[in-house]
Amino acid sequence: MTAHPVTYLDQIVAAQQAGRALGIPSICSANPWVIRATLLHGLERDEPVLIESTCNQVNQFGGYTGMTPVNFVEFVAEMAREVGFPRERLLLGGDHLGPNLWQEEPARKAMEKARALVAAYTECGYTKLHLDASMRCGDDDPGRPLPTEVIARRAAALAQVAEETHRRLGLPTPPPRYVIGTEVPIPGGAQQPEEGVAVTPPAEVAETIQVTREAFLALGLHDAWERVVAVVVQPGVEFGHDTVFPYDPARAAPLARFMESQAGLVYEAHSTDYQTVSALAALVRDHFAILKVGPALTFALREGIFALAMMEEELLPAWGGGDPSRIREVLEEAMLTHPQHWRRYYPGSEEEQRLARRYSFSDRIRYYWPAPPVQAALDRLLENLSARPIPLPLLSQFLPKQYRRIQEGRLANHPQALLLDKVQAVLEEYAQACSGQG
Numbered sequence: 001m002t003a004h005p006v007t008y009l010d011q012i013v014a015a016q017q018a019g020r021a022l023g024i025p026s027i028c029s030a031n032p033w034v035i036r037a038t039l040l041h042g043l044e045r046d047e048p049v050l051i052e053s054t055c056n057q058v059n060q061f062g063g064y065t066g067m068t069p070v071n072f073v074e075f076v077a078e079m080a081r082e083v084g085f086p087r088e089r090l091l092l093g094g095d096h097l098g099p100n101l102w103q104e105e106p107a108r109k110a111m112e113k114a115r116a117l118v119a120a121y122t123e124c125g126y127t128k129l130h131l132d133a134s135m136r137c138g139d140d141d142p143g144r145p146l147p148t149e150v151i152a153r154r155a156a157a158l159a160q161v162a163e164e165t166h167r168r169l170g171l172p173t174p175p176p177r178y179v180i181g182t183e184v185p186i187p188g189g190a191q192q193p194e195e196g197v198a199v200t201p202p203a204e205v206a207e208t209i210q211v212t213r214e215a216f217l218a219l220g221l222h223d224a225w226e227r228v229v230a231v232v233v234q235p236g237v238e239f240g241h242d243t244v245f246p247y248d249p250a251r252a253a254p255l256a257r258f259m260e261s262q263a264g265l266v267y268e269a270h271s272t273d274y275q276t277v278s279a280l281a282a283l284v285r286d287h288f289a290i291l292k293v294g295p296a297l298t299f300a301l302r303e304g305i306f307a308l309a310m311m312e313e314e315l316l317p318a319w320g321g322g323d324p325s326r327i328r329e330v331l332e333e334a335m336l337t338h339p340q341h342w343r344r345y346y347p348g349s350e351e352e353q354r355l356a357r358r359y360s361f362s363d364r365i366r367y368y369w370p371a372p373p374v375q376a377a378l379d380r381l382l383e384n385l386s387a388r389p390i391p392l393p394l395l396s397q398f399l400p401k402q403y404r405r406i407q408e409g410r411l412a413n414h415p416q417a418l419l420l421d422k423v424q425a426v427l428e429e430y431a432q433a434c435s436g437q438g
Helices: 006-018 031-043 069-082 107-123 148-169 204-220 224-225 248-259 279-283 293-318 327-337 350-359 366-370 372-385 392-398 400-407 415-433
Strands: 024-028 050-052 090-097 128-131 175-183 228-232 266-269 289-292
Touching: 006 024, 006 228, 006 266, 006 289, 024 090, 024 107, 031 050, 031 069, 031 204, 031 293, 050 204, 069 107, 090 107, 107 128, 128 148, 128 293, 128 392, 148 175, 148 224, 148 327, 175 204, 204 224, 204 228, 204 248, 224 228, 228 279, 228 293, 248 266, 279 289, 279 327, 279 415, 289 293, 289 327, 289 415, 293 327, 293 366, 293 372, 293 392, 327 350, 327 366, 350 366, 372 415, 392 400, 400 415
Parallel strands: 024 050, 024 289, 050 090, 090 128, 128 175, 175 228, 228 266, 266 289
Antiparallel strands: none
16 A cells, blocks of 8 residues: 555544544535635634535536536635635545436446546545445436446546546645445435435445445555545435434444444445434444535524524614615525426425425525525625624524623624524534544
8 A cells, every 4th residue: 555645534534443433524515604614613623624515516517506626626725715724624525426417328428527527526636535426327227226336336437537637647635535335315415305214234335345345456446445434324314304313323333333343444424414412423433434514504504694684674673774685585586586406305385385495404595595686685684784783682582592602702793703603503513523522
């Protein structure tokens, strides 16, 4: 094995192997408020942060964010410079990298685009690559699941591209650390979770590891295989519109015991949003050392914005009037005008859909914050509430935790600070769970 610089991911794996419950939250969001809050929180705790983009958010064609991988790296790096977060403590990851976006096309063409996707992520310095070739392509047999051997061969082919790209360009960043496996909903989240979520059997994990290892070695990727740090499995956690399936350590105990026999590997858990701190800490203790979170962060941001909107409604008349933001109405108009991000996710009556659009844990509203009318309304809201300090009784009513922190002198009475603190409250729960103290 070639010696490489040790990354924080390597340190986490080593700590887990030594019996220490160390982990890291993986922040899966392209929202600028969430990323700023993440960097500020990491700066305050003096800890590395891991920020990931998914294949549908960021790809060589722009993704739904309009950003290519290099655009996303520049976006995050610029924000890190603004807040003073050290670049060397920033880890970037790519999630579900594979043919997912092109699965209607024949496998050859879909994999060509997937290879270009992985090359683009590697070229601009992403450290962590989740290789996911688990989906059927257009000419795969639709009548049966894709064989594990085919998934493994395609994942290995993507790793080969990453290795060749890193070597050819002589990149100064450490060579990629890989995550294999899937056992998760499609990128963007589940539409409706089942009545209970099946936990991955250890035998399936063993097969994934063994078959993928053979596929890597068949391509001569011995060194790359040594940098496979995690396997994605389903520990039994998920969330729906108004439901959270909590982590049950007893159900996942066979998975935890299995991982204790696997040198150099940990688990990566997706859809850990809305779990309690104790559940998150139990996940980390059971070797789910990488905890994906995304919708819970933008959900907290949405809560904060709606709370500010309700305070605005109360305050503008008392402050002498002004142009109200109408942020909630503007969001609703944007979602009704462009329903592609929520319609197939929110079944039910019109009233049920209205409630889901605003308040669902799935948080499909997160796709609409970049819309120009919504941005303009949010700017107006923040401007309206920045004219003078928000009265403490209203803060106590609508943002009680932030009100207490203002009273204690730990938070500024300013709308931007309030929103960042809402997101950081979720980040702090993950930080506590991943601290290695459990």
